[in-house]
Amino acid sequence: MKKLFVVGCSLTLLLLASPVFAGFAVSVTGNGALVAPPVNASPGAFESDAYQVWNESSGTIGAPVTLDYNGAPGSYNGLSAFTPTTLATGTPYGSTMVQLDPVNDDIIHHSGLATITFSTKILGIALRGTSLDATDPYGAPGTTYPTGYNPALPDTRGIDYRTNDRFTVSADGKTLEVRLTANFNGFDELRVFTAAVPEPASLVVWSIVGAVVAGGSFWRRQRPAV
Numbered sequence: 026m027k028k029l030f031v032v033g034c035s036l037t038l039l040l041l042a043s044p045v046f047a048g049f050a051v052s053v054t055g056n057g058a059l060v061a062p063p064v065n066a067s068p069g070a071f072e073s074d075a076y077q078v079w080n081e082s083s084g085t086i087g088a089p090v091t092l093d094y095n096g097a098p099g100s101y102n103g104l105s106a107f108t109p110t111t112l113a114t115g116t117p118y119g120s121t122m123v124q125l126d127p128v129n130d131d132i133i134h135h136s137g138l139a140t141i142t143f144s145t146k147i148l149g150i151a152l153r154g155t156s157l158d159a160t161d162p163y164g165a166p167g168t169t170y171p172t173g174y175n176p177a178l179p180d181t182r183g184i185d186y187r188t189n190d191r192f193t194v195s196a197d198g199k200t201l202e203v204r205l206t207a208n209f210n211g212f213d214e215l216r217v218f219t220a221a222v223p224e225p226a227s228l229v230v231w232s233i234v235g236a237v238v239a240g241g242s243f244w245r246r247q248r249p250a251v
């Protein structure tokens with residue numbers, strides 16, 4: 026038990042020392058890949074017929090920002106009615122970009138399915154140009170983004186107002202499946218915000234609880250039997 030107590034304390038110190046509490050994409054399967062952030066994410070600058078996914082940044086939200094969709098589990102397409110959400114100042118977050126920019130812009134690409142799994146729950150997603158532009162400050166530090174890129178409707182910088190841009194969020198809120206289409210010169214981006222868990226404050230509380238429980242068991246064991 027004493028050994029357990031020591032291990033518990035060491036683990037607590039290790040967790041407290043860890044600076045990273047943000048969520049991030051941990052895996053991409055299907056027709057996509059987790060890649061390093063590109064230098065330039067503008068249309069035509071970083072093309073692939075597969076979805077390209079990169080973790081962008083983490084920290085806290087600097088000023089209230091509204092995302093088109095609150096991450097509620099379910100299946101959607103470009104014409105769905107989304108419930109927006111506003112991330113308040115100080116909200117801890119991690120951000121991840123999902124981009125489709127096919128190589129051959131003279132045809133229509135039905136780019137199949139990619140499944141992206143995150144370490145924590147999705148807080149919300151920027152789906153259209155306005156919210157993508159507004160959240161570019163939460164992009165990867167060294168990447169140039171197409172802020173203000175505004176193709177003619179029904180196309181947008183994000184998913185388009187078409188039923189052939191489809192995605193699903195799993196019941197636990199941690200997995201995003203995308204099934205998008207890029208029509209001639211098509212370009213689709215989704216910026217996913219994920220929660221920071223565990224929070225440092227609650228981590229401290231639970232670590233103390235754990236240490237007290239372990240310590241109590243240890244001291245009870247030292248008392249002579251009556």
Ligand SMILES: [Ca+2]
Nearest residue numbers: 126127128130
């Ligand atoms: Ca292209």
Ligand SMILES: [Ca+2]
Nearest residue numbers: 185190206213
């Ligand atoms: Ca599209």
Ligand SMILES: [Ca+2]
Nearest residue numbers: 181183212213
């Ligand atoms: Ca688009």
